[in-house]
Amino acid sequence: MAQDIIKGKVFVVGDNIDTDQIIPAQYLNLVPTIPDEYKKLGSYALCGLPDSYKTRYIAADSVTTEYPIIVGTKNFGCGSSREHAPISLGAAGCKAVIANSFARIFFRNCIATGEVYPVETAEELAKAFKTGDEAEISLSTKTVKNMTTGKSFSFNDLGGVKDVIESGGIFNYARKSGMI
Amino acid sequence: MSMTITEHILAHASGKKKCDPGENIWVSADILMTHDVCGPGTIGVFKREFGNDAKVWDREKVVIIPDHYIFTSDEKCLRNIDVLRDFVKEQKLPYFYDPGTESYSGVCHVTLPEKGHCRPGEVLFGTDSHTCTHGAFGEFATGIGNTDAGFVMGTGKLLIKVPSSIKFIIDGKLPKGVLAKDIILKIIGDLGVDGATYCAMEFAGSTIDSLSMDERMTICNMAIEAGGKNGIIAPDEKTLSFVKGRTNKPFQCFHSSPDAKYMAIHKYDASKLEPVAAMPFSPDNVSKIRDIGDKKLDRAYIGSCTGGKITDFIYAAEILKDNKVKIPTYIVPATVEVENALSTEKIDGRTLSQIFIDAGCVEQAPPSCAACLGGPVDTYGRCNNSEICVSTTNRNFPGRMGSKNSKTILASPYTAAASAVAGRLADPRDYL
Ligand code: SF4
Numbered sequence: 001m002a003q004d005i006i007k008g009k010v011f012v013v014g015d016n017i018d019t020d021q022i023i024p025a026q027y028l029n030l031v032p033t034i035p036d037e038y039k040k041l042g043s044y045a046l047c048g049l050p051d052s053y054k055t056r057y058i059a060a061d062s063v064t065t066e067y068p069i070i071v072g073t074k075n076f077g078c079g080s081s082r083e084h085a086p087i088s089l090g091a092a093g094c095k096a097v098i099a100n101s102f103a104r105i106f107f108r109n110c111i112a113t114g115e116v117y118p119v120e121t122a123e124e125l126a127k128a129f130k131t132g133d134e135a136e137i138s139l140s141t142k143t144v145k146n147m148t149t150g151k152s153f154s155f156n157d158l159g160g161v162k163d164v165i166e167s168g169g170i171f172n173y174a175r176k177s178g179m180i
Numbered sequence: 181m182s183m184t185i186t187e188h189i190l191a192h193a194s195g196k197k198k199c200d201p202g203e204n205i206w207v208s209a210d211i212l213m214t215h216d217v218c219g220p221g222t223i224g225v226f227k228r229e230f231g232n233d234a235k236v237w238d239r240e241k242v243v244i245i246p247d248h249y250i251f252t253s254d255e256k257c258l259r260n261i262d263v264l265r266d267f268v269k270e271q272k273l274p275y276f277y278d279p280g281t282e283s284y285s286g287v288c289h290v291t292l293p294e295k296g297h298c299r300p301g302e303v304l305f306g307t308d309s310h311t312c313t314h315g316a317f318g319e320f321a322t323g324i325g326n327t328d329a330g331f332v333m334g335t336g337k338l339l340i341k342v343p344s345s346i347k348f349i350i351d352g353k354l355p356k357g358v359l360a361k362d363i364i365l366k367i368i369g370d371l372g373v374d375g376a377t378y379c380a381m382e383f384a385g386s387t388i389d390s391l392s393m394d395e396r397m398t399i400c401n402m403a404i405e406a407g408g409k410n411g412i413i414a415p416d417e418k419t420l421s422f423v424k425g426r427t428n429k430p431f432q433c434f435h436s437s438p439d440a441k442y443m444a445i446h447k448y449d450a451s452k453l454e455p456v457a458a459m460p461f462s463p464d465n466v467s468k469i470r471d472i473g474d475k476k477l478d479r480a481y482i483g484s485c486t487g488g489k490i491t492d493f494i495y496a497a498e499i500l501k502d503n504k505v506k507i508p509t510y511i512v513p514a515t516v517e518v519e520n521a522l523s524t525e526k527i528d529g530r531t532l533s534q535i536f537i538d539a540g541c542v543e544q545a546p547p548s549c550a551a552c553l554g555g556p557v558d559t560y561g562r563c564n565n566s567e568i569c570v571s572t573t574n575r576n577f578p579g580r581m582g583s584k585n586s587k588t589i590l591a592s593p594y595t596a597a598a599s600a601v602a603g604r605l606a607d608p609r610d611y612l
Contacts, residue, residue, distance in 0.1 A: 016462060018575075020553075020578070024554065024584075025554040025579075026554060026555060026557065028249075029249060029256035029257045030256065031220040031221050031224060032224070032326065033221050033225060074374060075373055075377070075407065078577075079309065079575060079577060080308070080323075081306075081307060081311075082218065083325035083327060084221075086325075101374055103407055105309055105323055105404075108324070108325065109325035109327070112331075160202075160204050160341065170327060171229050173339075174331070174339075180334070
């Protein structure tokens, strides 16, 4: 996770995107630590979104996404504790989710697995971005710029979990601090 | 020390005198539970990080309960149960509830207390978000992901943030027709699905005291539906008599100090509560049944960790005993113990199972999570099309019970039963 700049197209979603929409329960038979099944999980990322989302996160003829950045609103990742959720996003090629708030277990699973950066912001980004806009995130300056409109926005510090993220997840963190 | 019950337990588990909300502390786990959906991934992480020959930190403290995808022909689901079997054998784990054998039990959150794995004052981690259910026994219980669980499996410890506590004081006598499910749905409706994010939800008051352990579980089970990290109810005589009948291990009871600090305190007068339902697609989309208006239904579902306990079926049977259902009504006991009780518990001389048959319900399923979370397409009771289902389960996000075109309405077992009889969403008070 030691990169600073994350660049690419944005995919915009609404409130309370729950883990059943991120990865529907019928695909939980896939085990994330098996490489082939990890990839498969990626190919189903966000396929539970209602049909009202005309643009799909993964195009019909693809197994990965063209949108490395997801812009959400409140309570992103609510619902179950399935780690399959951040993993399916990561496996699909998502690098960061920027939202106004995250559900606790999803946020925690992002940190523990190192699959995607969960970034919190007070800005109403879902109004400032359209699906398909190009964006650039700088983790060091805590800003995200909409390259399509030229506007920049700030996001929150990662706070107490920063040490864990910077170590690369809970295992590395524990090794570094002499726990294991 | 002035602390809430949650803070007392976490301080104790981290070997400290005191801990404060917001602090990150290492705590020792008393129980780690995993199931067939997250177990294989957890084991994968454990082996990747600690090596192929690694041993779990404490064999007595790892509990493995396959329950989600049991009665299916899906090959990967069946393989996942085999992964658990191999691991249990390799590690010689004593607590494994293996499908197809005498030891099979059913839904993890009802199995854990039944089999004596829940004790006041302990810390219980589970790879399932509804692990918060076990706060009903006066312990700290919360859901974690595979990576964290793999870590606990190897070390017995986890770094966690101490949550701020919100207290809910519910006093007074519940009116006829109103159940624990109505209380918690009302609270989630008031708070919103993210109203308690990262917080401990502590439930107290004379109404909570009067509830059975089953009903207290229903309340704590849904703390996660408001974003809570844990739900918790202080242990009392009822807790002790339940727990002592099922475990020999010593434990310690903790209580909130009188001057403990809360982020907020919410008071409810139970006598003013009414039957409610959470409409699609969110558990906080809650209204009084009488305000919802006419809603035609396609099916009813009574089951899951929150709505498939014996008490839930007794409530449903009170209504179904004198009536016939108008829509397909699915009955899924949470565990084998509940299933057995369905054929021994009687109302007016008839067993509950008989009452359900006589009322015209669909043939009862064997215990498991079944359609509570959709699952493989051959799952019992799964909504495969655009059904509208009234259900005693705990989530109704799009696609939760199967197809994303289906709709789930969450309600109490009274309301589900009354609605099954009416074929439309119905107020149970008209049937009691
Ligand atoms: S019954 Fe439903 S909510 Fe409970 S553990 Fe099973 S799937 Fe989860």
